[in-house]
Amino acid sequence: MSLVDALIGCAGAANVLTGADAQPYLTDWRRHATGRALAVVRPRDAAQAAQIVRLCAQARAPIVPQGGNTGQVAGATPDGTGLAVVINMQRLNRIRGIDTQNDTITVEAGCVLEAVQQAAMQAGRLFPLSLGAQGSCFIGGNLATNAGGTQVLRYGNARELTLGLEVVTPQGEIWHGLRGLRKDNTGYDLRDLYIGSEGTLGLITAATLKLFPLPRARRTALLALAGLDAATALLNRARGGFGAALTGFEVMSADCLDLVTGVFPEQRLPFGPMHPRPAWYALLELSDSESEAHAQDRFESVLAPALEASEALDVAVASSEAQSAAFWHLRETITLALAAAGPCIKHDISLPVSQLADFVHETDAILRQSYPGLRLMVFGHLGDGNLHYNMLGPGGAGKEQFAAMESAIQALVHDRVHASGGSISAEQGIGQRRVDDLRRYKSPLELELMGRIKQALDPLGIMNPGKVLA
Template sequence: MTPSVLLADLAACVGEGHVLTGNDADPYLTDWRRAITGRALAVVRPASRDEVAQVVRRCAAAGVPVVPQGGNTGQVAAATPDDSGRAVVLSLLRMNSVRNIDLDTDTITVEAGCVLQAVQQAAREAGRLFPLSLGAEGSCTIGGNLATNAGGTQVLRYGNARELALGLEVVTPQGEIWHGLRCLRKDNTGYDLRDLYIGSEGTLGVITAAVLKLFPLPRAQRTALAVTSGLHEALSLLQRARAGFGAGLTAFEVMSMHCLWDVTTAFPQQRLPFSATAEHSWCVLLELSDNESEQHSQDQLEAVLSAALEAGEVQDVVVAMSESQSVEFWTLRESITLALALAPACVKHDISLPTSRIPEFVRGTDQALAAAFPGVEMRVFGHLGDGNLHYNLLPAPGAVEADIQRLVHDRVHAAGGSVSAEQGIGQRRIEDLRRYKNDVELALMHRIKTALDPQSVMNPGKVLPPWP
């Protein structure tokens, strides 16, 4: 089948105005970090599950790769085509309906192109909470969140995207439809296909819809910023908060003070609510969600933070006194990535470690980097509560990014950690997967890919390194 014939067939499936080529396709061909730009035969924008199935069937018959794409907010270029120009980018942004909200089962069924923030709002309007929350929530989509098993700021309490999904609807690489939109909390009938597709980054099929868990809206939420002199003290505060708040501790974020200074420099309208001096090297943002009352949450927060002050775990604490002030605190945290994007160069790492090993890892790796790459500046922040750090740094001129990442990732691996905590593998981390996964793991992953997608139609060149 010639490209022109295929494009005509695809236009018949989705409408001529939704098959984009030339300059119209350009916005879909560069990753969020603007580091990788690919080429594509076309960008196709289906509006339904059936249209997705038709597009995939036609591409499979023509031997044309399919690259699923949601909000294109990923950090590892998993939704960006290669430079061959052969692939069809399958944008799911038109599939953005909330199909159903069931308050008896506490579920919401949404299409893959729904923006995360819209799902949060729909849940809130129904008197429920959908807890997945991340910096890109105004533009990332549920399909992308599930395809990457997104984490975010409330993993500590609610888990990653995988824990928040009960059922999926998926188009297979052959264009078949798996109707798996179940709202069951228990279903022990064989292999769990849902968990297989979640986190597969579009390499096994196209997620077109999902049944997601909802939770009661908390009666009260309290947010606080605490200043600590080091990560050991921050870890002690985490242990204290877990003991004092239990499941009510919904977020525990740690930020080096340099990160916050970057934010206030880049965005002068933002202010730190405390006077930060050199010895105050870290800041913790914690959130308590309470299902009893405002007074109960206030009493809990005061008890835990007062004890932390007395124990010397924190030097200063500021509690948000209003919802708007809480938003200001979270805006400081979420603006770190935007501030770092303004730097001339930033080497990023999305790592996870056993929480107990994080202070020593950061101390030792900071020292190793400073010795190997004089002039490097660390910019570390992340989700201390679940062991996920965004261990970023600003290199001195002449430093090679690959050398820096090798040093960091070797130390992560030696400490029993992972080189990708929540952002996935995509194109950017394939060599890391080859280096740090053992042969048995890689062989099993390739067998799954070959079994489900023998033509390698779905998102080739992502996640899996060539094998053997």
Template sequence: MDHLDALRATVGAAQVLTGADALPWETDWRERYRGRALAVVRPGTTDEVAAVVRLCAQAGLPVIPQGGNTGLCGGATPDDSGRAVILSLQRLNRVRGIDTDNDTMEVEAGCVLQSVQQAAREAGRLFPLSLAAEGSCTIGGNLATNAGGTQVLRYGNMRELTLGLEVVTAQGDVWHGLRGLRKDNTGYDLRDLFIGSEGTLGVITAATLKLHPLPVARCTALLALDSIEAGIAMLGRARAGLGASLTGFELMAGNCLQDVVRCFPQQRLPFEGPSADRPWYALLELSDSESEAHARERFEVVVGEAIEAGVVLDAVIAESMAQSHALWHLRESIPLAEKESGKSIKHDVSIPVSRMAEFVLGTNAALQAAFPGIRHVIFGHLGDGNLHYNVARGPDWAEGRLLACQDAVYELVHDRVHAVGGSISAEHGVGQLKRDVLPRYKDPVEMALMHRIKAALDPQGIMNPGKVLAG
């Protein structure tokens, strides 16, 4: 029996896709990475995942775990050898259970994030992970990259939102680690090892997630600012005035929102006059457990004092949930507007908030000196220091010319990130995009330990080869 016949016998012929049928899985969302797979295999249970991995281990076939395929660093696409098996987990999409007394839910890796949010909401709870791709990304992908999103400031990344995992190892064994415990000091923390490993150590098939109480009220405001320093000052005021109720603080360069309005005319900035053309904007959100009136009062005091102090130039506070959604939709449409405008050079970096202005202003100047006329497309989660510092073509730049400069742009930006004590990957992962430059910025001992862990858990090197670690 050849490899394809063995896979068909394991999961059913209809769940093994080859040739033209496999094409959508062989290309990443940004259409930057294209590979060729032996097959796309779509198991429906954890046992089937384990059986597929065992077959691949016996045959020495690479395994490429894939969720919603919304990643931005090429972490879920094969090489062009035609030997790899893409392991699509989209059929593992059940919510196995919700425990409201323990505030946990057990979900399979193929569950779409939005569906998990909805299931939690229907149970009277909140699962707070929120990001632009939530309608198509899956929990498995969120775990593989330790996703963050817009509410990390209050609730944390996926590591903080996960209590237990079910994982298929590189040998095809199943680790049953779906514990719903907040405290468990019984040895090494394997959970945190697999989270963020991008499928290079094993396949996450299910998770026990933390739930939170649904907020009684939310307040959202869009703030107009004249500088990035004003944004940082406003973040400090919001933290001091709102405390743990501060849920999100997003920073956006003005041209980002102008691009959204241009690409999607049905959306509009809720400002008129000078405030509609400011260099920076911030999106601020509070979640309150007391009452709508209490939330609104606290919110208006903090925003009002910032306006009086000249930190904020203008503000629009949402008067309804629909208006709040519209403000967030502006922020969430920035990546879509970027894609509509053509390819860009993307950076997902983490910077100490105290050095954010230094980084942005200095890097902008350095890029303009080296590549005059390029555009800076800057937005991100200022509250946790995560910036999407992207570089797009200016009016006099052809797309091909910009992409020809990408290695030099990456090096300049990443060197400056490193110089201010930051990280070259905050929430998108490493994948193929940053694999080869990772040793330039990581401690040599740290890199050696990572290679040892990979060799110990995946001695054949079949789990998502070519991602995170080179060689």
């Protein structure tokens, strides 16, 4: 019996896709990589997923775990050999339970992030992981990449939001680790090992996640700034004034928002003409646990002095939930605007907050001198030091001409990040696209230790080969 026949016997013909039916699952979101697969299989539950993994292990067939396929580094795309089995998690989409006394929610890996947020809200709780792709990304993918998003400043990455996991091992066993414990000091923390491993150590099938009280009031402001150094000063002021109530602090270059309003003319900036023209914008959000009045007082206590100190050129405070959503929509559609604008070179970097302004100023200058006409599109999560340092090609540059620049530009940017003690991947992972970069910037000992872990847990090397550690 062939492996495909065995998979059909396990999951049913409707959930084993081959040929043209499999094609939608074989290209990454950015359309940079298209692979081939023996089959795409959609298990209904963890037990069936474990059976599928056992069949693949017996056949020595590579396995590519796949969630919503919204990643930036082709981590859920098979290679071109056609030997791999893609395990897509879309049918594992149940909310298994909510415990409001323990403030936890247990969900399957195929749950869309937005559905988890809504389930928590219906129970009177907050699940704070928030991403631009939250309407289509899966929780399993969020955990596999240790996703960050816009509220890391207050709540942490996906790893900090996770208490327990259910995982299918490369041998097809199920680790039942769905414990809702905040204290469990009984040996190695397997949970943290699997989170961020991009499906190279096992297949996450469910998770127990932390919930939080819903804020009693929110305040959102969009601020126009003269420079990124002003944003850093404003962040320090906001941290001092708001403490843990500061849940979001995003920065966007003026070029980013000009692009958004150009591609999506229905979106508007809430400012009139300013001289000098703002070079940057900051999106700041406060979540208050007391009252609307308390939130307003705290907001004014920070924003008024910031304007007096010229840390901000102007400020627009959202007067309604709709206006707050409109401010966030400006931020969240930058990626879509970049996709519409043409080929884009992307970097997902992190540095100490104190170094970001100098890094951007100096690296911008080097790139503009070396590549005249390059359009720099920089935005990100200033509060945790993570910037999406992206660029569009010079006007008139063809796709092939711009692609020829990519390797040199990425090496320049990543070399400068590494020299500053930063990371070349803050929240998007390594996938296929950054494997060579990982080899270049990780120390030999780090790579060796990671390789030992991979060999110990996946001795056949069948879990997501070619990703992270190729």
